[in-house]
Amino acid sequence: MLNIKMTKQLGEMALNVDIQLPSTGISAIFGRSGAGKTTLINALSGLSRPDTGCIQLGECVLFDHLKRINLPPEKRRIGYVFQDARLFPHYKVLGNLKYGMRSFDPVYFDDVVDLLGIRLLLNRYPNALSGGEKQRVAIGRALLSHPNMLLMDEPLAALDLPRKKELIAYLDRLAQEIKIPIVYVTHSLDEILRLADHMVMLHQGKVVVSGSIADVWGSSEMRPWIPIEAQSALLTVKMGQQHPQYPLTQVWLDSQVSLWVNGVFSDIGQYLRIRIYANDVSLTRQRSEQTSIRNIIQVMVVGLDCSETKEIVTVTLQVGKVVLWANITPWAVDDLLLKVGDVLFAQIKGVSVTQNTLG
Numbered sequence: 385m386l387n388i389k390m391t392k393q394l395g396e397m398a399l400n401v402d403i404q405l406p407s408t409g410i411s412a413i414f415g416r417s418g419a420g421k422t423t424l425i426n427a428l429s430g431l432s433r434p435d436t437g438c439i440q441l442g443e444c445v446l447f448d449h450l451k452r453i454n455l456p457p458e459k460r461r462i463g464y465v466f467q468d469a470r471l472f473p474h475y476k477v478l479g480n481l482k483y484g485m486r487s488f489d490p491v492y493f494d495d496v497v498d499l500l501g502i503r504l505l506l507n508r509y510p511n512a513l514s515g516g517e518k519q520r521v522a523i524g525r526a527l528l529s530h531p532n533m534l535l536m537d538e539p540l541a542a543l544d545l546p547r548k549k550e551l552i553a554y555l556d557r558l559a560q561e562i563k564i565p566i567v568y569v570t571h572s573l574d575e576i577l578r579l580a581d582h583m584v585m586l587h588q589g590k591v592v593v594s595g596s597i598a599d600v601w602g603s604s605e606m607r608p609w610i611p612i613e614a615q616s617a618l619l620t621v622k623m624g625q626q627h628p629q630y631p632l633t634q635v636w637l638d639s640q641v642s643l644w645v646n647g648v649f650s651d652i653g654q655y656l657r658i659r660i661y662a663n664d665v666s667l668t669r670q671r672s673e674q675t676s677i678r679n680i681i682q683v684m685v686v687g688l689d690c691s692e693t694k695e696i697v698t699v700t701l702q703v704g705k706v707v708l709w710a711n712i713t714p715w716a717v718d719d720l721l722l723k724v725g726d727v728l729f730a731q732i733k734g735v736s737v738t739q740n741t742l743g
Contacts, residue, residue, distance in 0.1 A: 385404055385405070385407050385442065386405040386406075386411075386428075386439075386533065386565050386567075387404050387438070387440045388401050388403050388404075388405070388428070388437075388439050389401070389402045389403075389437045389438050390434035390436065390437030390438070390439060390447070391434060391435050391437055392423060392427065392433075392435050394420065394423060397418070397420070397589045399420040399423055399424065399589040400589055400590055400591075401424060401437075401586075401591055403591055403594045405565060405567065405582060405584075406565065406581065407442065407564075407565050408563050409559055409566065409581035409582065410555075410566045410567075410568050410579050410580045411566065411567050411568065411581070412568045412569075412570060412576040412579070412582070412583045412584070413425065413568065413570070413584050413586060414571065414573070414576055414583060414586065415571070415585060416571065416587070417571070418588075419586040419587055419588060419589065420586050420588075421537075421569045421571075422537055425535045425567055427447070428446070428535060428567060429457055429460065429462050429464050429535055430446070430447075430454070430455060430456055430457035430460050433454055434447060434449065435449070436449045438450075441532055441533055444532070446460055460532075461530070461532045462532065462533045462534070462535060463526030463527060463529055463531035463534045463535065464535045465519070465523050465534070465535065465536045465537070466537050466539075467537060467538045467541045467542050469510070469518035469519050469522035470522065471510040471522060471525075472510070473509065473510050473511060474509075475509075475510075476506065476507055476509055477505045477506050477507070477508055477513070480521055480525055481497070481502075481506075481521065481525050481528055482528070483525060484525065485528050485529060485530075486529070493528065496524050496527050496528055497524065499562075500520045500521075500523060500554055500558075501520065501554065502517070502521055502524055505521065515542060515543045515544070516543055516547035516550045516551045519539055519540075519543070519551055520551065520554060522539075523536075523539070523554075523558070527562065533567065534564060534567070535567050536566065536567070536569065537569045538569055538571070539568075540575060541570075555579055556578065556579060559579060559581070568580065573610070573614060576597065577597070577601070577657075577659060577738050578738050581596065581597055582594075582595070582597060583595070583597045583601070585600065585605065592605050592606075593606060597618065598618050598620065601616075601618040602618065602707060612663075612691065613661075614661075615661070615662040615663075615709060616661045616662060616709070617659070617660045617706070617707060617708045617709060618657065618658075619637065619658050619659075619660070619706060621635040621637055621643070621655065621656055621658055622635065622636045622654070622655055623635055623636075623649050623651060623652055623654050623656060624636055624642060624652060626648055626649075626650065627644065631646065631647065632644045632645065632646060632647075632678075633647055633648060633649045635656060635735075637704060638703075638704040638705060640704065641681055641703055641704055643658075643679045643681070643735055644679060644735075645658060645735045646735075646737075647737060656737055657737070657738045658735050658736060658737055659735075659737075659738050660708055660734075660736075661734065662708075662709035662711040663711050664732060664734040665701075665708060665709065665710035665711075666710065666712070666730075666731045667683075667699065667710055667716070667728050667730060667731070668729050668731060669728055672729070672731065677731045677732065679731070680731050681703055681730055682703070682729055682730075683701040683702060683703045683727070683728055683729070684702045684726070684727050684728075685699055685700070685701060685722060685723065685724055685725065685726045686700050686701065686702045686707075686724060687699070687700030687724065688717065688722060688724065694714065695713070695714075696712070696713065697711070697714055697716075698710070698711055699711075699722065701730055708730060
């Protein structure tokens, strides 16, 4: 467990953080520019000293104001990956990877090189690499120092879309295979939904909400930060059977309710993370029989919330222990005479698979 309780004055803003992060997986730190994200991870790395508080990773105390403990960066065993790769231009990739290694472990070296897909780059100089390749090398260099924690400060921010897609697949694998805490700073909700297991929302130096990605994403504190078009339910579902004829896989929301998702996922009993957009859910009182929509499930209305512009009503829907949302017009609400407690049918036009998870 990573325990962070610290304060630091930043001009007129005071950073005040009191959170616990898991010891494995990716914990995303999200917030607008100036929220204190980079200051927080700089404090974890030792590049910045908090004014008060305590930072402890497992049994190791990195900082304690009262006990006057402040380990220097080189003694914290923390890997740091910046927005720009910061590779040494006069070293080949192999030299960059070996820099900072306490001792050469050929087995671990090969594991990291293969995990990041950089074996064919070992004899190239940084100026011959793409942005995504440079970042993979930077991540490899950080991992080869055998860190107890990995910090990543917006590692995709400087990349174009193709390079982002390339690197995010490696980050996904990294989170599954490297059993250390990864603290990932970003302002991209899409990156968080694809990669993170845990999420911390910072605003003006304060923690708005912190917890598992599903809990934070569905929380009332998070909803004002999500644009209408991005509002969605984030669910972890169990994989069932493949469709006997079409490239679809059945997934189970609970023991009674299932959906079909695009793609062939053969690991029955494993888990997927899916996202159902509120704009992709329509409501009807009668189950449609002749329709192109494949996913139609029975739901109960548990909330009706009108947007500030009065143009959209967000309907909160319960299905077992799962909560979904549907964005519909006030006209539709009036036409259907919707009220809390109504039992309806939700027609789900699309289901996005955001992440494969281990089960």
